[in-house]
Amino acid sequence: MNVLVVLSAILFILMVLIGGRKGLRSFISLFLNFAVLILTVFFLLDPAMNPIILILIACAIISCINLFYINEVNSKTKTAFLSTVITIVFLVLLIYIMTDKLMIQGFSEEQVEELSTLFSLYIGLDFVKIAAAMIIVSTIGAITDVAISITSPMQEIFDQNPGITKKDLFISGIRIGRDILGSNTNTLFFAFFGGYLALLLWVKDMEYSIGEIANSKIFTSELLIILSAGIGIAMIIPIASWINSYYLVKKREQKALQKQEE
Amino acid sequence: MNLKNITYKQVIFYISLAVLLIGSLLFVNNNYSFYDRPIAKVMEAHLEESNDVVDAYGNEDRLFTQSIEAEVKNGAEKNRSIHLINEYSASGAFDQAYKEGDELFVWIDADTGKGGELTGTIQDVKRDKHILPIVWIFIFILLLIGKRQGFFSIISLILNAAILSYALDIYVENSNIGLLIICGVTVVLFTITSLLLINGFNEKTYAAIIATLLGTFISFFITYAVLWLTGESGLRYEEIDFLSRPYKPVLLAGLLIGSLGAVMDVAITMSSSVFEMYENNHAIDNKTLKKSGLHIGKDIMGTMTNILFFAYISGSIPMLLLFLKNASLWGFTLSLNLSLELARALAGGIGIVLAIPIGLYISIFFVNRKRGRV
Numbered sequence: 001m002n003v004l005v006v007l008s009a010i011l012f013i014l015m016v017l018i019g020g021r022k023g024l025r026s027f028i029s030l031f032l033n034f035a036v037l038i039l040t041v042f043f044l045l046d047p048a049m050n051p052i053i054l055i056l057i058a059c060a061i062i063s064c065i066n067l068f069y070i071n072e073v074n075s076k077t078k079t080a081f082l083s084t085v086i087t088i089v090f091l092v093l094l095i096y097i098m099t100d101k102l103m104i105q106g107f108s109e110e111q112v113e114e115l116s117t118l119f120s121l122y123i124g125l126d127f128v129k130i131a132a133a134m135i136i137v138s139t140i141g142a143i144t145d146v147a148i149s150i151t152s153p154m155q156e157i158f159d160q161n162p163g164i165t166k167k168d169l170f171i172s173g174i175r176i177g178r179d180i181l182g183s184n185t186n187t188l189f190f191a192f193f194g195g196y197l198a199l200l201l202w203v204k205d206m207e208y209s210i211g212e213i214a215n216s217k218i219f220t221s222e223l224l225i226i227l228s229a230g231i232g233i234a235m236i237i238p239i240a241s242w243i244n245s246y247y248l249v250k251k252r253e254q255k256a257l258q259k260q261e262e
Numbered sequence: 263m264n265l266k267n268i269t270y271k272q273v274i275f276y277i278s279l280a281v282l283l284i285g286s287l288l289f290v291n292n293n294y295s296f297y298d299r300p301i302a303k304v305m306e307a308h309l310e311e312s313n314d315v316v317d318a319y320g321n322e323d324r325l326f327t328q329s330i331e332a333e334v335k336n337g338a339e340k341n342r343s344i345h346l347i348n349e350y351s352a353s354g355a356f357d358q359a360y361k362e363g364d365e366l367f368v369w370i371d372a373d374t375g376k377g378g379e380l381t382g383t384i385q386d387v388k389r390d391k392h393i394l395p396i397v398w399i400f401i402f403i404l405l406l407i408g409k410r411q412g413f414f415s416i417i418s419l420i421l422n423a424a425i426l427s428y429a430l431d432i433y434v435e436n437s438n439i440g441l442l443i444i445c446g447v448t449v450v451l452f453t454i455t456s457l458l459l460i461n462g463f464n465e466k467t468y469a470a471i472i473a474t475l476l477g478t479f480i481s482f483f484i485t486y487a488v489l490w491l492t493g494e495s496g497l498r499y500e501e502i503d504f505l506s507r508p509y510k511p512v513l514l515a516g517l518l519i520g521s522l523g524a525v526m527d528v529a530i531t532m533s534s535s536v537f538e539m540y541e542n543n544h545a546i547d548n549k550t551l552k553k554s555g556l557h558i559g560k561d562i563m564g565t566m567t568n569i570l571f572f573a574y575i576s577g578s579i580p581m582l583l584l585f586l587k588n589a590s591l592w593g594f595t596l597s598l599n600l601s602l603e604l605a606r607a608l609a610g611g612i613g614i615v616l617a618i619p620i621g622l623y624i625s626i627f628f629v630n631r632k633r634g635r636v
Contacts, residue, residue, distance in 0.1 A: 002496035004601065006488045007608035011567075014615040019560045023615075026564030030571055030611070037575060038596075041582050047322070062572075070564040101392045106355035106580060109386070111503055115584070121355040122315055122323035123587035128354060130580055137576035141569035148565065178411040181404075182460040183530050185415045187523035187566070190452070191573040193426055194520020194606070198512050200426070202504035204434045211297050214390040215367070218504075223393060225577075227400040230415070234407045 025070050032065050037137070044133075047124045052092060055133035059088050059140050066144040076155050079247050080147035083240035087143055088136060091232050096132040098228075104221035105131040110202075111218075131221070139229045142188050143236050150177050150240045158248045166249040173241025181234060188229040196222055279405075283398055290391040294336035297367075301388055302332035302344050304364045319589045324352040330360060332368070334380065339370060344380040355584070360384075365391070411460075418459045425451055426519075441507070445515035449478060449522055456526060466530075466537045469628040473529035473621035474522070480620075481525070481613030482518050485605075489514075498601045513602060521610035524570050525617045531562055532621030533628075540629045551626055559618035567611040574603040574610075 015023035040058040043049055063084045067077040099105060105127040107115060115121065154173045158164060193200075199222065203213060213219050294301050310327040317323070330346040346368060350357035360366065365388035371381050404412035429448040433441055453474045461467040489497075499509045535558050536551055578599045585595040 003488060003492050003494060004496050004604050004608065006492055007485065007605060007612070010484065010488070011608050011611045011615065014612060015563060018556070018615055018618055019563050022560045023563060026567060029564055030567060030607075033568060033571060034575075041579060041586070044579070044583055045586055066565055066568055071561075098392075098396055102389055102396075103358050103387045104389070105358070106353075107584075109356070112356045116356075119584055119588045120317035120319065120321065121353075121584070122317055122325070122351050123319075123321040123353055123355065123584065124323045125353050125355075125583060125587070127580065128358075130583065134576050134579045137579070138573050141565070141572040145565040145569055174407070178408050181408045181411050182415045182418065182456075183523075183527040185404075186418060186456055186460070187527045187569055188573055189419055189422065190523030190526075191520050191570055191610070193422070194516040194518070194522075195574060195577065195603075197516040197519065198507075199504045200430055201434070201512065202506045204430050205506040211299075211390075214393070215386060215388055217386070217389070220389045220393045224396060226419075227396050229573075230400050230419075231403050234403045234412065237407050 022070070029065050029070050032069070033062055036061050036065070044125070044130065047126075051126060051129040051133045052096065055136055056085075056088060056092065059136065060085055062140050063144045063147075066141070067148060071148065075247070075251075076151045077148065079244045080144065080151045080240060083147045083151070083236055083243050084140075084144050086243070087147075087232065087236040087239050088140070091139075091143075091228065091235065092132060092136050094231070095135050095224075095228050096129065098224060099131045099135070100128050102220055102224060104217050104224060108216070108218035108221075135225050135228050136232075138225055139188065139232045142184055142229065143232050146177065146180060146184055146233055146236050147240045149180050150237065151244045154241070154244050154248070162252070166245050169245035169248060170241050173244060174237060177237030177241060181237065184233050185230050188233070189226060192222070192226050192229070279401075286394060287398075290394045293390070297336060299367045299385070300337045300339065300370055300382075301335045302346065302366050302368045302382065303335055304330055304332045304360050304362055304366065305343070306331040306362065307348075307360055319587065321587055326350050326352070326359065328359060332366065334368075334370070335365070339380060342380055344368065344370065344382050346382055346384055348384055355580075358387075414459050418456050421455055421459075422452055425455070441511040441515045442518070445518050446479075449518055450475060452519070452522060453478075453526060456523075457530065461530060461534075465628050465632065466533045466625075469533040469537075469625045470526070470529040470621070473533065473617060473624045474526045476624075477525045477529060477613050477617035477620050478518065478522050481521060481609060481616050482514075484612055485517060485609040486514065496597070496601060497605060498598045500598060517606055517609050520574070520606055521570065521613040524566050524610055525613045528559070528562060528566060528614050528617040529621040532559060532618060533625040536622065536625035536629060540632075544633075548626055548630070551629065552622065555622040555625070556618070559622065563615055563618060566614045567607075570610040570614070571607045574607045575600065578603055 012027050015027045019026060036058055040054060043054050044051055063081055067081050071077050112121070150173050153176050154169065157172050158169060199218065203219065208216065307328050307330045310329050312324055312326045315323050315325055326349070328348040328350070330348055332344050332346055334340055334342050334344050348360055350359050367385040367388060368382040369385055371383060401416060404416055408415060425448060429444050433439065433444045453471055457467050457471050457474065461470065532555060536555050539546055539551060539554060581599050582595055585599065586592070
């Protein structure tokens with residue numbers, strides 16, 4: 001039996017057992033997201049396509065799956081979706097500039113030695129843009145998670161205090177965001193640590209000096225991924241809080257206006 | 263912001279931050295003499311020639327040759343100019359164009375006589391002066407938005423990185439201690455330090471610590487049993503880059519650490535909400551706690567598993583493209599490059615889902631203990 005099949009089966013059983021219908025939807029969402037990713041890779045193969053545009057579209061579809069399919073379409077998920085898209089656009093520009101400056105695109109010296117004997121590396125794709133796309137995809141799951149974790153309790157607060165001002169609502173959104181910031185960044189930091197374990201051992205075994213580590217392509221690119229994840233998670237907090245408070249208060253004002261006209 | 267609210271401590275904090283910022287930026291832009299490897303700063307770069315290439319699979323690319331005049335910034339040949347040749351491709355899978363101001367590590371090949379020009383080969387790019395500003399952007403954005411909690415996230419990142427580095431040092435020096443044992447101990451340390459930093463000393467945190475450790479280790483043993491029972495069929499280890507050690511302990515230890523953050527997140531969410539419900543209503547019965555807790559758990563399991571999924575899978579994108587562009591078949595490419603990442607994501611998912619009931623029951627246990635005391 002294949003390891004991946006058995007692990008998927010265990011995950012499926014656990015999710016359905018504990019989560020019921022929502023667990024089933026969560027499990028299916030993993031497959032849908034995998035399909036979107038593979039499809040994105042398929043389109044990335046075409047040199048005429050712009051990887052940044054492609055990845056923005058992919059991220060929008062992924063956040064639709066994470067927000068609208070796992071949860072449902074309502075004002076909480078809609079504002080979370082809008083905040084995610086805006087954050088991703090900002091973040092992708094920032095990451096693209098950083099990737100270009102750092103020159104960390106493609107493969108590292110250590111990898112190329114082996115790869116160049118097996119593969120043609122002149123494949124006509126824009127690796128700087130692809131690197132930026134890769135970094136943004138690594139944080140998309142966390143960004144949508146923070147977005148929904150902010151807009152959903154904000155709605156509760158709004159319902160409980162119907163007269164709350166836009167500013168107070170925004171501040172409570174920020175406060176909620178701050179509370180989840182630490183555990184969310186930790187989730188990604190540890191995921192990356194676990195993934196980089198082989199690399200870290202390599203660096204220790206090869207006795208890289210601090211100077212070599214601080215300048216090596218592979219190490220700075222992993223660091224950039226970690227830092228971008230933190231920046232992305234922090235950035236969505238004010239964006240989601242602002243959009244949601246703006247939307248909720250605007251809706252209330254419109255309702256009041258309608259009543260007046262009646 | 264109200265100026266009166268700024269305390270003396272905060273002023274000291276921000277001033278020392280500013281000093282660190284300026285000092286570190288000055289340092290990385292002038293630290294040439296700290297490097298043994300010669301560094302050259304590009305003064306002029308000219309495009310010499312370019313031509314189109316087509317590889318065996320019909321991929322079109324363009325190759326360029328640059329001739330570069332640079333100035334040596336350190337070592338015996340300091341301040342002399344050096345002539346370098348750079349060949350790069352439009353796609354830039356492992357090369358790139360250089361422009362004025364870029365700093366490069368070089369080999370000095372030949373000296374064409376007194377006062378003449380040196381020639382050399384480019385080794386690598388000096389990246390420290392570019393990564394540092396990003397580190398500072400990260401610090402400022404987290405502090406600005408997250409305030410105290412942002413500060414603790416930064417501290418927790420630094421502390422955990424230090425613990426991991428120290429643990430790996432111990433392993434490298436005493437290879438007779440298994441990597442798994444060392445990482446197991448490290449996981450306990452990570453959990454305690456991170457959860458105490460995020461949540462402080464209280465019963466909520468203790469419940470979360472116990473739930474995290476149980477969840478992480480149970481899911482680890484499930485994965486371990488699956489690997490053992492299936493004889494690891496379907497896993498392809500060929501594509502682990504940077505392998506200087508036996509692959510299996512590295513994969514297993516990575517599994518253990520990788521899912522930890524997500525399991526911690528779930529455990530703390532469960533314990534916070536159970537305690538919150540109890541604090542709001544001391545008369546709440548266990549059945550209601552169970553029901554509402556499970557409801558919250560259902561809400562987070564999907565997004566949490568997706569976080570891990572994307573964090574693991576995305577790194578393979580450049581490699582997938584390279585394989586596919588070199589006419590590798592889709593099935594072969596995916597199984598070779600994604601099998602380990604998918605296994606990691608699935609194992610992490612199992613940990614996340616298990617942490618929901620574990621976190622719930624342990625928190626209820628702690629709540630009941632508190633009830634007994636009151």
